[in-house]
Amino acid sequence: MSTSDRGAPPARSPNPPRQSPPLLEIEELRVTFGRTAAVRGASFSLEKGETHCVVGESGCGKSVTALAVMGLLARGARREAARLEFAGQDLRALSERQLSALRGDRMAMIFQEPMTSLNPAYTVGSQMAEVFTRHRGGSRRAALDRAADLLARVGITAPGMRLGQFPHQLSGGLRQRVMIAMALMCDPELLIADEPTTALDVTVQAQILRLLAELQRDLGLGILLITHDLGIVARIADRVSVMYAGEVVESAPTAALFAAPSHPYTRGLLACVPVPGKVKREEALGSIPGMVPRIPPGFTGCAFRDRCDHAAPECAGAVPRQQAGAHEVLCRLPPGWAA
Amino acid sequence: MTPAIEVRGLCRSFRQRGGLLGQDRTVVAVDDVSFTLAGGGVLGVVGESGCGKSTLARIILGLLPPTAGEVLVEGRRLAAMDRRARARLIQPVFQDPFASLNPRRRIRDIVAMPLVAQGDIPARQVADRAAEMLARVGLSAEQAERYPAQLSGGQRQRVAIARALVLRPRIVICDEPTSALDVSVQAQILNLLAELRRELNLTYLFISHNLAVVEHVATEVAVMYLGRIVERATADALFRAPQHPYTKALLASVLTPEPGLGVPDVGLGETLPDPANIPPACRFHPRCPVAEPRCATTTPHAIMTAGGAAECLLLEGAGKP
Numbered sequence: 001m002s003t004s005d006r007g008a009p010p011a012r013s014p015n016p017p018r019q020s021p022p023l024l025e026i027e028e029l030r031v032t033f034g035r036t037a038a039v040r041g042a043s044f045s046l047e048k049g050e051t052h053c054v055v056g057e058s059g060c061g062k063s064v065t066a067l068a069v070m071g072l073l074a075r076g077a078r079r080e081a082a083r084l085e086f087a088g089q090d091l092r093a094l095s096e097r098q099l100s101a102l103r104g105d106r107m108a109m110i111f112q113e114p115m116t117s118l119n120p121a122y123t124v125g126s127q128m129a130e131v132f133t134r135h136r137g138g139s140r141r142a143a144l145d146r147a148a149d150l151l152a153r154v155g156i157t158a159p160g161m162r163l164g165q166f167p168h169q170l171s172g173g174l175r176q177r178v179m180i181a182m183a184l185m186c187d188p189e190l191l192i193a194d195e196p197t198t199a200l201d202v203t204v205q206a207q208i209l210r211l212l213a214e215l216q217r218d219l220g221l222g223i224l225l226i227t228h229d230l231g232i233v234a235r236i237a238d239r240v241s242v243m244y245a246g247e248v249v250e251s252a253p254t255a256a257l258f259a260a261p262s263h264p265y266t267r268g269l270l271a272c273v274p275v276p277g278k279v280k281r282e283e284a285l286g287s288i289p290g291m292v293p294r295i296p297p298g299f300t301g302c303a304f305r306d307r308c309d310h311a312a313p314e315c316a317g318a319v320p321r322q323q324a325g326a327h328e329v330l331c332r333l334p335p336g337w338a339a
Numbered sequence: 340m341t342p343a344i345e346v347r348g349l350c351r352s353f354r355q356r357g358g359l360l361g362q363d364r365t366v367v368a369v370d371d372v373s374f375t376l377a378g379g380g381v382l383g384v385v386g387e388s389g390c391g392k393s394t395l396a397r398i399i400l401g402l403l404p405p406t407a408g409e410v411l412v413e414g415r416r417l418a419a420m421d422r423r424a425r426a427r428l429i430q431p432v433f434q435d436p437f438a439s440l441n442p443r444r445r446i447r448d449i450v451a452m453p454l455v456a457q458g459d460i461p462a463r464q465v466a467d468r469a470a471e472m473l474a475r476v477g478l479s480a481e482q483a484e485r486y487p488a489q490l491s492g493g494q495r496q497r498v499a500i501a502r503a504l505v506l507r508p509r510i511v512i513c514d515e516p517t518s519a520l521d522v523s524v525q526a527q528i529l530n531l532l533a534e535l536r537r538e539l540n541l542t543y544l545f546i547s548h549n550l551a552v553v554e555h556v557a558t559e560v561a562v563m564y565l566g567r568i569v570e571r572a573t574a575d576a577l578f579r580a581p582q583h584p585y586t587k588a589l590l591a592s593v594l595t596p597e598p599g600l601g602v603p604d605v606g607l608g609e610t611l612p613d614p615a616n617i618p619p620a621c622r623f624h625p626r627c628p629v630a631e632p633r634c635a636t637t638t639p640h641a642i643m644t645a646g647g648a649a650e651c652l653l654l655e656g657a658g659k660p
Contacts, residue, residue, distance in 0.1 A: 231594030
């Protein structure tokens with residue numbers, strides 16, 4: 001494996017000094033599109049070298065949260081937050097130009113379908129080089145060398161040949177590797193990955209996720225990974241935030257979340273997933289009745305109450321955010337109710 | 340007892356145009372596939388994209404003629420049946436119900452269509468049977484009056500299931516029926532399919548890339564690689580003791596929600612299978628983590644295993660893995 005020509009940052013220490021600000025800190029993020037509240041007061045933070053998974057079903061606001069951080073929301077969306085900081089820098093205070101200098105440079109994003117973010121008319125090499133020369137300047141030759149190094153780094157053989165190819169000439173797994181290599185061109189500190197392996201075969205998915213974990217270890221990347229797949233969460237996350245209808249309903253270190261899932265929605269989701277060897281064949285899977293509702297601005301109470309087995313009249317009122325150590329749950333049920 | 344489905348020596352290849360300068364290529368999608376499936380069973384078909392599983396489904400549905408070989412459904416040759424007879428025996432449920440439901444028709448009309456197409460069912464009976472089936476899959480009379488775009492993904496998949504079952508077929512071919520759905524909705528649909536199978540004594544061919552789902556629903560599993568079934572076994576045997584190195588790699592790739600295990604190294608390398616360029620001898624050998632020199636020169640034959648059969652040279656005689 002080749003290392004980057006700019007030198008890999010030192011491996012992260014097991015206990016990062018707490019005085020530096022978190023890599024990403026979000027407090028009370030709200031995004032509304034007209035009559036729909038897509039994100040309703042989401043808060044979480046991400047440290048350098050950490051993988052934070054945001055998990056939930058379609059329509060829960062996880063992708064909108066990512067786009068809001070990157071400043072890539074569609075026109076007509078309203079974004080508010082009590083705090084929205086990247087490495088101590090207030091993202092809300094940046095101009096579009098400053099933000100765009102940050103994107104692709106210190107913070108990068110990869111999407112589910114690489115074909116939507118790769119330009120079909122340009123070769124892999126010219127797209128990768130463009131990212132680098134735009135942010136860092138230098139010669140095209142140097143940028144192409146770096147691109148070749150990174151393609152090798154993400155496990156692509158014959159990187160020189162790949163640089164001259166167009167996106168449609170690559171398989172889905174290769175395109176996703178190219179996307180990752182492109183995201184790494186400027187040594188980002190934060191990588192936001194939105195369902196990066198959902199369109200891939202399980203075999204390729206495992207390879208891509210191993211690659212991300214390896215890159216994180218070597219480069220000290222902070223990864224915000226958005227997924228609907230609890231299997232991925234369990235295997236790669238340090239910390240998990242479960243989103244439902246625009247809110248973080250439960251957040252905990254991964255081991256704690258799976259050991260003691262506490263929000264009825266988290267428990268319901270886990271019961272829906274067939275696990276080989278755990279769920280008997282003739283037994284029905286757990287399921288959650290109904291579907292994710294569309295929430296209008298000004299909605300009060302627990303958004304899950306219509307689908308919840310434990311709903312009570314008070315669930316229509318304010319919902320307490322309960323905290324036990326690093327484990328947070330947005331629910332009126334007492335901690336440990338499910339034990 | 341006559342098997343519900345019997346497939347003998349099925350082959351299907353396609354010509355792929357090479358474009359302006361390129362040469363035409365022959366893509367072998369299904370290569371000499373044979374199996375039988377007993378009535379009431381669920382055969383899970385798994386494999387990566389391009390392994391031929393969807394082509395196999397389309398051939399068994401009669402939507403695509405095979406290049407060679409034949410399909411027998413309840414002992415009768417599929418090729419000799421007319422469309423109406425075939426529709427009474429075998430029906431599909433596809434991945435994306437939105438693409439397979441006519442957006443301009445009401446749900447009740449969509450579900451009634453297979454009955455109308457039979458041509459000899461009185462209108463009154465058509466309406467009653469469609470309504471009954473819609474109720475059975477959990478859709479209300481009010482939802483029956485709507486159009487596909489007004490339903491959620493899970494509700495549309497219920498419509499597709501009702502349409503597939505309204506003729507009371509014996510066999511349902513499910514091609515990735517829950518892949519486009521959220522997990523909570525996926526569980527609802529899988530539970531519904533399981534209930535219907537028991538109640539109506541159906542036989543399923545269940546195609547999925549999700550091995551955890553297949554493990555949950557299937558009684559038998561066929562693992563396809565580049566057009567061939569490389570391992571076939573009862574679901575219990577296959578998931579407990581996979582024999583073929585490809586099956587092992589596939590199972591190792593499944594990320595179950597168990598923290599602390601990390602992401603496994605499946606050892607398959609970067610090369611991906613190309614159905615237009617199938618390797619000689621054992622077609623899996625370029626990716627196989629335990630391949631030996633002979634795997635590149637000798638074609639493996641099916642070897643009996645504890646719960647079925649697998650095509651791997653390492654299972655033959657000495658060099659047992």
